[in-house]
Amino acid sequence: MVRPAIVLLSGGLDSTTVLAIAKDQGYTPYALSFRYGQRHVVELDAARKVAQALGVADHKTIDIDLRAFGGSALTSDISVPKHDTLDEIDATSIPVTYVPARNTIFLSFALAYAEVVGATDIFTGVTAVDYSGYPDCRPQYIAAYEKMANLATRAGVEGEAPLRLHSPLIEMSKADIIREGLRLRVDYSITSSCYDPDEQARACGRCDTCLLRLKGFSEAGVTDPAPYRNVSV
Template identity: 55%
Template sequence: MKKAVVLLSGGLDSTTCMAVAKSEGYQLYPVSFDYGQRHNRELALAKKVATYFEAKDHKIFTIQNVGGSALTDSNIDVPEYEGDGEIPVTYVPARNILFLSYALGYAEVIGAEAIYIGVSSVDYSGYPDCRPEFIEAFQQVVNVGTAAGVKGKGIDIKTPLMKLSKADTVKLGLELGAPYHLTTSCYKGGEEACGVCDSCVLRLKGFEEAGGEDPIPYKSK
């Protein structure tokens, strides 16, 4: 059976990617990361999502926290949604470069054909490592910098959400039975999502426009 590594954060987008990968016939090998984020709630939920999808294996890698982000430094406040087009303080330096590098090494070891990552360039916070240009560049790294790439076996970086709005992502996930009740998107990591950070606002907007009801609790909507 063909194998896929899925970057799984415990959030809406990565959970949707799990559902897509499963629907496309892959055996699932999700990977999650402890990178010094403010809370471990997302990792706890990632474990539940992996179990829900009956993943073959679920790796959690620990990466040294380099700071410089509101998501990894308690001295930097998580801002409310601004949507001004600027790269927000919730950007974690080089995060997807690191995540994909770990996922790539793991994919080579297990003989996976694909790596799924839930990035989108439509409804997103403006992070540079979520754009098509970044994925295209990393795919080139895969092709020339790995044994699999040099031998022509290839490992495809799959971004099924890249051109989807958050509403379209929600619709896709609901169609595929994604367990959104097991997810969190809030940057603050509470039992109840804050409803006002970038991630919460975009998630709520997606459910509203999709005509669905978000199954997780919020302090404010």
């Protein structure tokens, strides 16, 4: 029996692992990516490669211009913060790379797509362990959104099965995520996590997400196969 599921796919390490997990659990994935006015299209190129490599029923890229609002280093001319070590990151405040309401916006599109293809499952790669402190990556947020989804949709009211919002990585460290991905034969060389890659799609190695990714690979005992500039991995 076909079990359709919507998978939010950014082309990064986490969402790629989630796609592999959804497939491993027997779902037929419909991947959803967004061109939302982010600083670069490297992650969208990565998402396309990942969707092709892992095999999805369909892969849609939706255009949303969040640069109209700005408010983030990813959707405006604010500089992406760079650090030499993770210790330099202020863990007590939400970083400027947070895009206001981004996950809520993305999940609303996933919710609509799920109703159209008859899916009662949505997968997202949020994590609350090794992450940048975003408020929409917390377990409380995921639980609240799932509850809302079952109140706000025809499928939630009339459907035989409630809609489920899966966040399989939420309690996992970056190293554990990488180990799980390697178990599922994920090719991390085609993924892109960097907030500020260069024109050759090489990661900067110094933004928050690069440092977290490199830490994860180090703790997992493997080398990150993704390209970096001026960084020894």
